[in-house]
Amino acid sequence: MSAHSDEQALEEGSSFAPKFDANGLIVCVTVEAATREVLMVAYMNQLALDKTIETGVAHYWSRSRQSLWRKGDTSGQVQKVVSLSVDCDQDALLLAVEPGGDGKACHTGRKSCFYRTLETEDGARRLVFRS
Amino acid sequence: MSAHSDEQALEEGSSFAPKFDANGLIVCVTVEAATREVLMVAYMNQLALDKTIETGVAHYWSRSRQSLWRKGDTSGQVQKVVSLSVDCDQDALLLAVEPGGDGKACHTGRKSCFYRTLETEDGARRLVFRS
Numbered sequence: 001m002s003a004h005s006d007e008q009a010l011e012e013g014s015s016f017a018p019k020f021d022a023n024g025l026i027v028c029v030t031v032e033a034a035t036r037e038v039l040m041v042a043y044m045n046q047l048a049l050d051k052t053i054e055t056g057v058a059h060y061w062s063r064s065r066q067s068l069w070r071k072g073d074t075s076g077q078v079q080k081v082v083s084l085s086v087d088c089d090q091d092a093l094l095l096a097v098e099p100g101g102d103g104k105a106c107h108t109g110r111k112s113c114f115y116r117t118l119e120t121e122d123g124a125r126r127l128v129f130r131s
Numbered sequence: 132m133s134a135h136s137d138e139q140a141l142e143e144g145s146s147f148a149p150k151f152d153a154n155g156l157i158v159c160v161t162v163e164a165a166t167r168e169v170l171m172v173a174y175m176n177q178l179a180l181d182k183t184i185e186t187g188v189a190h191y192w193s194r195s196r197q198s199l200w201r202k203g204d205t206s207g208q209v210q211k212v213v214s215l216s217v218d219c220d221q222d223a224l225l226l227a228v229e230p231g232g233d234g235k236a237c238h239t240g241r242k243s244c245f246y247r248t249l250e251t252e253d254g255a256r257r258l259v260f261r262s
Contacts, residue, residue, distance in 0.1 A: 011239055016249055016256045029160050029169060036167045038160055041223035053251060086258065087244035088237055092172040094245045106219055108142055113218035114225045118147055120184060125147045127217065 011088045018049065019091040025061060026093055030105065033082035033096040039105035040113045042071075044093065056081050058097055076101030142219045149180065150222040156192060157224055161236065164213035164227040170236035171244045173202075175224065187212050189228055207232030 010017060020026050025043040032039055042060040044052065048068055051059040058079035062069040072078030079097035086093055099105060106113040116127040141148060151157050156174040163170055173191040175183065179199055182190040189210035193200040203209030210228035217224055230236060237244040247258040 014247075014258045014260075016258050027158055027172060029172060031169065036169075038162065038167075038169070038225055041158060041160060041218060053249070053256070084249045085245040085261070086247055086249070087172060088239050088241075088246070092244075094169055108219050110219075113223075114216040115219070116145075116217055118184070118215045118217070125184070126145045127147050128145070130216075 007089075010090055016086065017090055018086060018093065019089070020046065021091070023063075025063070026091060028060065028093040028095055030058065030079065030095045030097055033098055036096075037112055038114055039097070039099065039111065049093075052081060052095070053084070058095060071105075072100060075104075075107070077104055079105070138220075141221055147217065148221055149217060149224065150220070151177065152222070156194070157222060159191065159224040159226055161189065161210065161226045161228055163242075164229055167227075168243055169245055170228070170230065170242065180224075183212060183226070184215070189226060202236075203231060206235075206238070208235055210236070 009015065018026050024045045028042050028044050030039045030042065031037060043063060044059070045061040048059040048061045051068070058071045058081060060069045060071060078100040080100060082096040082098060084093060084095055104111045106115070115129060117130050119126055119128050140146065149157050155176045159173050159175050161170045161173065162168060174194060175190070176192040179190040179192045182199070189202045189212060191200045191202060209231040211231060213227040213229060215224060215226050235242045237246070246261060248261050250257055250259050
């Protein structure tokens with residue numbers, strides 16, 4: 001196939017062909033299905049993706065621990081998959097989940113990992129807590 | 132500082148200290164501010180991040196073209212920044228924007244890049260268009 005028809009198939013086809021990077025990983029944005037709030041950004045390798053699809057529960061690849069990570073194994077914050085989407089060029093995943101346990105996703109004890117927002121004043125940058 | 136106090140400062144401090152990867156990039160999830168819909172996932176380097184903060188308009192780093200990319204320069208789909216958040220360990224950004232032009236973000240002509248969702252049947256995987 002030409003580069004163009006490859007791209008066409010990737011973007012407009014029904015084949016699920018996630019593109020893993022040089023480290024064998026694909027980025028995954030996880031949102032709460034009910035509110036669409038972005039909870040976290042993590043990574044999956046082929047194994048984590050397969051486990052997620054087969055079990056219906058989010059699995060990630062921990063880059064720091066270099067191991068498969070079933071979200072919630074220690075925290076109880078298991079994430080039940082509601083839907084899994086892929087972007088146009090299939091190098092990013094969007095996972096909509098029902099969070100279990102206390103409903104939180106962040107290891108700091110917050111619902112979302114994105115709890116700080118940038119503010120600038122006279123060019124100085126600082127983070128402000130929003131939750 | 133100890134590793135623990137470093138981590139504490141990174142996660143609980145007000146210092147904006149985005150962690151760029153080995154390629155000098157940080158992943159950015161861009162959502163529509165009004166609806167919180169995830170529009171796209173892209174990457175920023177230090178330059179793109181600085182331009183985004185200084186101009187109030189989303190700039191990314193194109194990995195395929197290896198160049199700074201002011202979103203909307205060719206499409207008119209300029210993204211006005213409403214807020215910029217960072218995750219707990221500061222290796223991912225969340226940008227909330229007001230999309231300009233026709234309000235779309237994806238180069239395929241769709242509002243969001245995440246227009247296909249995975250379905251499985253008897254273990255077979257295929258993508259279904261949802262928009």
